[in-house]
Amino acid sequence: MKTVFINASPKQRFCASAYFLFLQRLFVWGQKVTEKLRTPADHDRILRELSDAQAVVFSLPLYVDAVPSHVLRFMEKMEAYCKENGLHLSVYCIANNGFIEGKQNEPLMQVFENFCARAGLVWGGGVGVGGGVMLNVYRIVYLVQIGILLLNILLTLVNTGSFYAKDALMNFGKHTAIILYLNLGVLFYLIRMGRFIRRGESAGKKYTRILIPSFVFILFADIFFVICSILEGGIFRGWLAKKKPTEA
Amino acid sequence: MKVILHDLGPEYEALIEQKCDRALAADGKYAPCQGCFGCWTKHPAECFMKDKLHQACRILGQADERVIVTKNLYGGYSAAVKNVLDRSIGTSTPFSTYRGKQMHHTLRYGRRALSRVIVYGDITEAEKETFRLLVQRNGLNEGIDRSEVVFLSDLSELEGAL
Numbered sequence A: 001m002k003t004v005f006i007n008a009s010p011k012q013r014f015c016a017s018a019y020f021l022f023l024q025r026l027f028v029w030g031q032k033v034t035e036k037l038r039t040p041a042d043h044d045r046i047l048r049e050l051s052d053a054q055a056v057v058f059s060l061p062l063y064v065d066a067v068p069s070h071v072l073r074f075m076e077k078m079e080a081y082c083k084e085n086g087l088h089l090s091v092y093c094i095a096n097n098g099f100i101e102g103k104q105n106e107p108l109m110q111v112f113e114n115f116c117a118r119a120g121l122v123w124g125g126g127v128g129v130g131g132g133v134m135l136n137v138y139r140i141v142y143l144v145q146i147g148i149l150l151l152n153i154l155l156t157l158v159n160t161g162s163f164y165a166k167d168a169l170m171n172f173g174k175h176t177a178i179i180l181y182l183n184l185g186v187l188f189y190l191i192r193m194g195r196f197i198r199r200g201e202s203a204g205k206k207y208t209r210i211l212i213p214s215f216v217f218i219l220f221a222d223i224f225f226v227i228c229s230i231l232e233g234g235i236f237r238g239w240l241a242k243k244k245p246t247e248a
Numbered sequence B: 001m002k003v004i005l006h007d008l009g010p011e012y013e014a015l016i017e018q019k020c021d022r023a024l025a026a027d028g029k030y031a032p033c034q035g036c037f038g039c040w041t042k043h044p045a046e047c048f049m050k051d052k053l054h055q056a057c058r059i060l061g062q063a064d065e066r067v068i069v070t071k072n073l074y075g076g077y078s079a080a081v082k083n084v085l086d087r088s089i090g091t092s093t094p095f096s097t098y099r100g101k102q103m104h105h106t107l108r109y110g111r112r113a114l115s116r117v118i119v120y121g122d123i124t125e126a127e128k129e130t131f132r133l134l135v136q137r138n139g140l141n142e143g144i145d146r147s148e149v150v151f152l153s154d155l156s157e158l159e160g161a162l
Helices: A016-026 A040-050 A069-085 A102-119 A132-160 A166-182 A184-199 A214-232 B010-019 B056-061 B079-086 B125-141 B155-161
Strands: A002-007 A031-036 A055-061 A090-097 A122-130 A205-209 B002-006 B022-025 B065-071 B092-099 B102-107 B112-120 B144-151
Touching: A002 A016, A002 A040, A016 A031, A016 A055, A016 A090, A016 A122, A016 A132, A016 A184, A031 A040, A040 A069, A069 A102, A069 B079, A090 A102, A090 A132, A090 A184, A102 A122, A102 A205, A102 B125, A122 A132, A122 A184, A132 A166, A132 A214, A166 A184, A184 A205, A214 B092, A214 B102, B002 B010, B002 B056, B002 B079, B010 B022, B010 B155, B022 B056, B092 B125, B102 B125, B112 B125, B112 B155, B125 B144
Parallel strands: A002 A031, A002 A055, A055 A090, A090 A122, A122 A205, B002 B022, B002 B065, B065 B112, B112 B144
Antiparallel strands: B092 B102
């Protein structure tokens, strides 16, 4: 069985869509191909991969309550390609949004369902993830923690001749527990969807989120954007002003 | 101020101009959003890409009445129209709040009175349902007092719907 995983984030790197796609891949067996969908130059290459695949998994961000425009352009092309070539593969979707409620991905899921009906494909369902950006940021923090742990083990080895860096291991264990907890809902539903992908069955639509209260999430999100806006200078350029058009 | 965003051909230009204060033609001659958030954090209400949509959010932000004319695509906006909307998130600010018991961004230009979405082209019942949900969600997200969606069976009905 061949499954094509499409990372449809417009970002070059460190995107939440890639993170969730990486997790989903862990729970699907057989031939696995991962593709990046950013520009029209990617279209033909991905369509060729789909020609002998049984399933495709899109991982994408929610933009203005629905599918980002660069993905819509690909879907139109994919519809024509699948009809021309008589393809009836199963389509699954992992959608993530910056708001905390995964349920906000519902219109996007329905657009995918309607797309499948138009293109003669099998709608396999999807997972909508709320707070995807924050889960992704913590993923990056966790990767840094792995680096710190390895460095500490190396220093301990040089200083004492032993690999046992107790404090560093304790700290790393704490971060591992936190990342597992925050991702519990996501992991549960991706493991579940992986089972349905392997069987070629419909998983239905499921919604989950980062496991923290929404008011805490909003506080962290606001702090995050304040820091970004200070670093990038937007805060000093009429940050919240009602800007008028200056161009015709 | 009434702004019309549309993906119609040049043959409709005169009609559209006559029905609004400002028209924005979604002709597809621009790049998609890169998801950088620069229109919030770096150069507020402005996109770093200096094409036709460089200040699209400022134009849409001025509208107390916004009309979108779009071809149906799977129960949502056409890719050309969606591209404009994706590039216009600077109408909100990076700060978050609760609206409709859910998290949304605060509004740079405040609440607006009306948003009407006029949909043309072949459409199924399921797609109509999706479109109604989408327009309702957009209304909540963008702080719109009244959101409407109109389905045209033919573009000859457009003038009356505008």
